Amino acid sequence: MELSPESLQRxxxxxxxxxxxxxxxxxxxxxxxEEIGYISKTSMEWVAKKLDLNxxxxxxxxxxxxxxxxxxxxxxxxxxxxxxxxxxxGGYKVCETLQKELACPLNGKSEDGxxxxxxxxxxxxxxxxPVVMVDDVLHEEVTPDKAGDFAKELKSSSxxxx
Amino acid sequence: xxxxxTRILLKNVDQPGYTNDIECYMxxxxxxxxxxxxxxKPEDLCKEIExxxxxxxxxxxxxxxMKWKFLDRxxxxxxxxxxxxxxxEPGTFKxxxxxxxxxxxxxxxxxxxxxxxxxxxxFIYIRGEMYEGARILERAIExxxxxxxxxxxxxxxxxxxxxIVHRGAGAYICGEETGLIESLEGKRAYPRIKPPYFPAVLGxxxxxxxxxxxxxxxHVKHAIEMGGDAFAKIGTPGNTGTRIWSVSGHVxxxxxxxxxxxxxxxxxxIYDVCGGLAPGRILKAVIPGGSSSKVLKAGERYKGTxxxxxxxxxxxxxxxxxxxxxxxxxTMSGSGAVIVMDDTTDMVEATANINAFYxxxxxxxxxxxxxxxxxxxxxTKRMCSGDARKEDAxxxxxxxxxxxxxxxxxxxEATAWPVQALATKFKDEFIAKAAEPKEAALSDRQGExxxxxx
Ligand SMILES: Cc1cc2nc3c(=O)[nH]c(=O)nc-3n(C[C@H](O)[C@H](O)[C@H](O)COP(=O)(O)O)c2cc1C
Ligand code: SF4
Ligand code: FES
Numbered sequence: 301m302e303l304s305p306e307s308l309q310r311x312x313x314x315x316x317x318x319x320x321x322x323x324x325x326x327x328x329x330x331x332x333x334e335e336i337g338y339i340s341k342t343s344m345e346w347v348a349k350k351l352d353l354n355x356x357x358x359x360x361x362x363x364x365x366x367x368x369x370x371x372x373x374x375x376x377x378x379x380x381x382x383x384x385x386x387x388x389x390g391g392y393k394v395c396e397t398l399q400k401e402l403a404c405p406l407n408g409k410s411e412d413g414x415x416x417x418x419x420x421x422x423x424x425x426x427x428x429x430p431v432v433m434v435d436d437v438l439h440e441e442v443t444p445d446k447a448g449d450f451a452k453e454l455k456s457s458s459x460x461x462x
Numbered sequence: 463x464x465x466x467x468t469r470i471l472l473k474n475v476d477q478p479g480y481t482n483d484i485e486c487y488m489x490x491x492x493x494x495x496x497x498x499x500x501x502x503k504p505e506d507l508c509k510e511i512e513x514x515x516x517x518x519x520x521x522x523x524x525x526x527x528m529k530w531k532f533l534d535r536x537x538x539x540x541x542x543x544x545x546x547x548x549x550x551e552p553g554t555f556k557x558x559x560x561x562x563x564x565x566x567x568x569x570x571x572x573x574x575x576x577x578x579x580x581x582x583x584x585f586i587y588i589r590g591e592m593y594e595g596a597r598i599l600e601r602a603i604e605x606x607x608x609x610x611x612x613x614x615x616x617x618x619x620x621x622x623x624x625x626i627v628h629r630g631a632g633a634y635i636c637g638e639e640t641g642l643i644e645s646l647e648g649k650r651a652y653p654r655i656k657p658p659y660f661p662a663v664l665g666x667x668x669x670x671x672x673x674x675x676x677x678x679x680x681h682v683k684h685a686i687e688m689g690g691d692a693f694a695k696i697g698t699p700g701n702t703g704t705r706i707w708s709v710s711g712h713v714x715x716x717x718x719x720x721x722x723x724x725x726x727x728x729x730x731x732i733y734d735v736c737g738g739l740a741p742g743r744i745l746k747a748v749i750p751g752g753s754s755s756k757v758l759k760a761g762e763r764y765k766g767t768x769x770x771x772x773x774x775x776x777x778x779x780x781x782x783x784x785x786x787x788x789x790x791x792x793t794m795s796g797s798g799a800v801i802v803m804d805d806t807t808d809m810v811e812a813t814a815n816i817n818a819f820y821x822x823x824x825x826x827x828x829x830x831x832x833x834x835x836x837x838x839x840x841x842t843k844r845m846c847s848g849d850a851r852k853e854d855a856x857x858x859x860x861x862x863x864x865x866x867x868x869x870x871x872x873x874x875e876a877t878a879w880p881v882q883a884l885a886t887k888f889k890d891e892f893i894a895k896a897a898e899p900k901e902a903a904l905s906d907r908q909g910e911x912x913x914x915x916x
Contacts, residue, residue, distance in 0.1 A: 367631040384553070385710035393913060427717045
């Protein structure tokens, strides 16, 4: 596993702030996932060594938290809120439209690897439902009417990135 | 608008020109309360919070002053303070406003709470999806540190306390305080059993720990500023201060609104403040305190007597917005998350949506919660795919009853309570589902009036 010098520096600064090394597990995993995109077995072993833990103690954390991924996801990660307040305003419909427009199955990747779509639970923005997260940015009031255009914008901006 | 908001916590939030940096906060009088507090005895401040009667805004409504008093000081172990910013109860989005738009208000409240309880180290546990929120807090902490309001020798008082922002990773159960503590220790968020693991005694690293909600800790600043007595005069006895209500679902103006406790009714909130329902729609049901609270059905009456013997007879619209009134109406105010549903809502689908949430979020430690939540979810999903049976309402109620009271943490009740209320109050709809032709359940809905909920 190769981490950038910046990430390594963040990690070195972070660990001694906690009363126990083990508390730094989630922060380390976040840093790794943000840089590499997912958490491989090698990464888990690296974290375990860094924090004087058994690899199993890292693995059981990775498998517990829905945000931590063991496999690479799409280059753009789309998370649609599934929960009641969003559903009441068309969240399911939005998710369907996004799947169709981005040619991406739910909980899977598009063939070109550009997108992945998943349903997630309440994102604490129910007053501006339906909401969709794209990578680390929250998009509010993505209504069923707007979902098609929203998908088109995602597609054109992902092309620019690639 | 007949009723008016009283914005204390949200006073500056959304004001034109108000930004979330320390300069703006200090221009508006920020950190003066902390500086004054540091000159007082910590015990005095704790007393002030007790007098204020502040109740926890995270869900359970437990008095903050009493919680602080339970701290085991005899142990001689360090004391920790944790701000619960996991905000994940479906329907709730008030903490987000406070975190993103006025982070220094929270930091000031936390440092006052830290000094009052002589905390050694403080944490903000923020849900993982709030990337921007975590960045805002990190920056706010560095700004406050640079000005000496946090870190070493705060305000020249000799008292030191650092603050760490710790990000969750998408698990609802991290909002439960002992699950949160386990998570902060670097483990799975498996809630601990109480007794003996009351955080105030055996909390983080087995040390005395306070866990308070974002809104609660923001109130601390104002209670110290105005004094406990003055704070207690806002609202009603036992229900003091203002509260922020998150309103979502089928109203014209969803949003967050702050009122003194009992300063408005549920009806005023829905119709005056939030502009009522869409034209032509009729109110069907309201979930008053996040998805784990029991549903209120339009047209119901809530009757009984107050502690002093005077009787009350309320419609749903009459219920005062506070803590105790919702308990009197057979439910709870929880996190203050009001989810409004109009007559187009399919209540079986709404139940299925809620059940899917709790099935997904059970940590799996207790058999009744793990198996029961999945079973409830399977039954309601089946009902919504055209295979409903007449006896399903009773089955659901029966499963829920077997979860309630038989688990390590209150996620069990959070799973059971909505079903107990929904499958009973809307039983006729659950039964009618069985008579619905299969095609109707699976057909694509037309128009905005009928979004699929599962
Ligand atoms: C399943 C479950 C989820 C919870 N989620 C949250 C949450 O997201 N935020 C929160 O502040 N409290 C949450 N709580 C309540 C906390 O356990 C705890 O009571 C609260 O943080 C205490 O703070 P307060 O007294 O200031 O309200 C949750 C409780 C349960 C049982
Ligand atoms: S009640 Fe549910 S969430 Fe709580 S500890 Fe038991 S299994 Fe976990
Ligand atoms: S239900 Fe979607 S953000 Fe809360």
